Amino acid sequence: MQVLLDFLRRYNYLFLFLILEIFSILMLVRFNRYQGYVWLTGANEVAASVNGAYTGAVAFTELREVNRSLTDANIRLQQENHALREALADTKYDTTYTHRRVLDELQGYRLIPARVVGNKIRVGADNYLVIDRGSSDGVTAEMGVVSGGGVVGIVYLTGRHHSLVMPVTHSKSSISCSVRGQNYFGYLQWDGSNTRTAYVADVPRYAKAHKGQVIETSGYSSVFPPGIFVGRIHKVSNASDGQSYRLDVVLGNDFASLRDVSVVATPYKSEIDTLRRRAEFIDMNSED
Numbered sequence: 001m002q003v004l005l006d007f008l009r010r011y012n013y014l015f016l017f018l019i020l021e022i023f024s025i026l027m028l029v030r031f032n033r034y035q036g037y038v039w040l041t042g043a044n045e046v047a048a049s050v051n052g053a054y055t056g057a058v059a060f061t062e063l064r065e066v067n068r069s070l071t072d073a074n075i076r077l078q079q080e081n082h083a084l085r086e087a088l089a090d091t092k093y094d095t096t097y098t099h100r101r102v103l104d105e106l107q108g109y110r111l112i113p114a115r116v117v118g119n120k121i122r123v124g125a126d127n128y129l130v131i132d133r134g135s136s137d138g139v140t141a142e143m144g145v146v147s148g149g150g151v152v153g154i155v156y157l158t159g160r161h162h163s164l165v166m167p168v169t170h171s172k173s174s175i176s177c178s179v180r181g182q183n184y185f186g187y188l189q190w191d192g193s194n195t196r197t198a199y200v201a202d203v204p205r206y207a208k209a210h211k212g213q214v215i216e217t218s219g220y221s222s223v224f225p226p227g228i229f230v231g232r233i234h235k236v237s238n239a240s241d242g243q244s245y246r247l248d249v250v251l252g253n254d255f256a257s258l259r260d261v262s263v264v265a266t267p268y269k270s271e272i273d274t275l276r277r278r279a280e281f282i283d284m285n286s287e288d
Helices: 002-010 012-031 033-093 095-105 269-287
Strands: 110-119 129-131 144-147 150-158 163-167 175-179 185-189 197-204 214-217 229-238 244-251 260-265
Touching: 129 260, 175 229, 185 244, 197 229
Parallel strands: 150 229
Antiparallel strands: 110 129, 110 260, 129 163, 144 150, 144 260, 150 163, 175 185, 175 214, 185 197, 197 244, 214 229, 229 244
16 A cells, blocks of 8 residues: 555656546537547547457458468368269279179060260259160160269150150159178169269168178069169268168279270069069958
């Protein structure tokens, strides 16, 4: 306390000067409108400058955060793009071997050679292909279509001389597939994000799947025989249900440049389809 009193006693003239100065300014502003206006205007300008500087500092800080987030996202996209390019390079490298293996797996099946004459493959669309073979050539709906790169899709509609094919790059496409060398299977589907990739859903969590493994047809349908190349695993992640894996797959075919294909005439498809229809008919009657 004594120190404070000594300080005030030492600088009493300075404090008196400041008090008189403040009092004079207040009297001047109060009783002189012009001076009051000038003082208020100046005070507002100072306040605006301070507020502008503060707002600019906040905006700069937020901009740095946004820029950092965009940079991180860009790095992740570059890494994913690099990994996808590597996977595509591996797939292209295997083209000759894949073509030969596809033909080996299809021995004993009648293949109807065809050429793609209509191709409008694009991202985010329900894509279709048109081939130059139809019912007069023995093509029927629900036949499988393959190429040297592996599975292409399934015949959707047939005319006399042309057919419409639903490729695997269609939102309603669902083909039973498995990891080569394993008995676990799931369904190949397409989310519309990239015409070179698809994914296999519902793969059990105890399945041993990793990047680079081959995805092929499982044979659990009358459309494709087992062992037909589909693509290679690009990424393994948890499915949305948390109970299974999702396998992102780089497809063996480049659908944008696809030309020569073959329609697979499965020997016993009609017999299998007839048995299934009979089973469905029996089930319906048993419920009644």
